[in-house]
Amino acid sequence: MKVSAVRQALLLIALALVPAIGEAIYFRDKVSWQSPDRSSEMVNLDQAQSWGANAIWVDARPDNEFERDHIPGAIPLNEDRWNELLPTLLAQWSLEKKIVVYCSSQSCNASREVARRLRDEAGLKEVFVLQGGWETWLKSKR
């Protein structure tokens, strides 16, 4: 009885594997196997807040979301108006400051993209992405 149950379970697993493998092969170009996250660039809220005045908060969300509410003192910098907004940040940055970029939530990509451009195009160091983004900030204030 027990052997039969194990055999049936193995059979079911084998049957389930066939379409799973087929799908993995068929959609191999459509699935992101490599996470865009660079763990070294992520920072959690407690750590970022511990930097105090040495942190520059950058809001990568669209203008209307920034206008509705934002982390106090945050500078807006989104890709919709990149060239217009960037100079304000560059004027406030200095070598000892750490930049913390956030967007709406954990799943949004805007903060990673803004952080990447600040590193690659402006040559800034110490640029971090806030884990959980604006949602995490809001939760911490409740």
Add this chain to the structure above:
Amino acid sequence: MNTNFSRLIGVFALAALVQSARAELKWEQTSVDLRPAFNDKQAVAHFKYENVGNTPIHFKSVHASCGCTTAQTQNEQVAPGQKGEITATFNIGGRTGTQVKTVTVQTDDPEPSTIVLTLKAVITPLLEFQPTLVYWQNGEEPKPKIITAKANKDAAVKKLDIASSTPDFTAKVDAGSAPNEFRISVQPRDTTKAVYATLTIKPDSPANTGNMFAAAARVMPPVPTSGTAITPSTKAAVSTVRHDLATPAPTAGSPRQ
């Protein structure tokens, strides 16, 4: 035997009935690659479909992956045999490089009820700078630093005009090491006081419709150390930077805005 045969017939009949009442949305393509021109403000993808089934299909929701993309359906209901399209409009803004945006479509079509449409746009701006910021530490030797500007080869940029927002920096442009490349040499007059300047760059190109670009130059304020008394020169440096922040230099518009 007769009972089994009747059952088999019944199963086939049911399958045929289900098959005959099917709804199926067939997409011409679910992924579109776009290469917008450097002056384009938007990239638009058309995802065409046809209901090849024989029952109507309803769109439950059409949702774009980011606020920079909007998606519209022509109809909320698609009759059997009817064709249509979903239009996805991606606002380029100041974005560069490869951009992948998705539109998730939910229908009452049972198989599959959710379709993900992908818009991929490769954006090559009129001008790219590396880096967009050059800076000097306070008291550092005021040697020139280089910003490399790479022009889009389709734009036929002949020269760049550059202007600094303050007279504290000089900037000149030379031809770069490769075609369509320029070397912008930026030099501060003095590195003992903190200053910030926006460098406004205007490409001379028949394709350019008045777009201007910006880079930045800075002399950093002295790094404050604990226990250091604020000297008159430090105070002056800090006040200069504060003044710049209070009245930010005019910035160049986005290349596509």
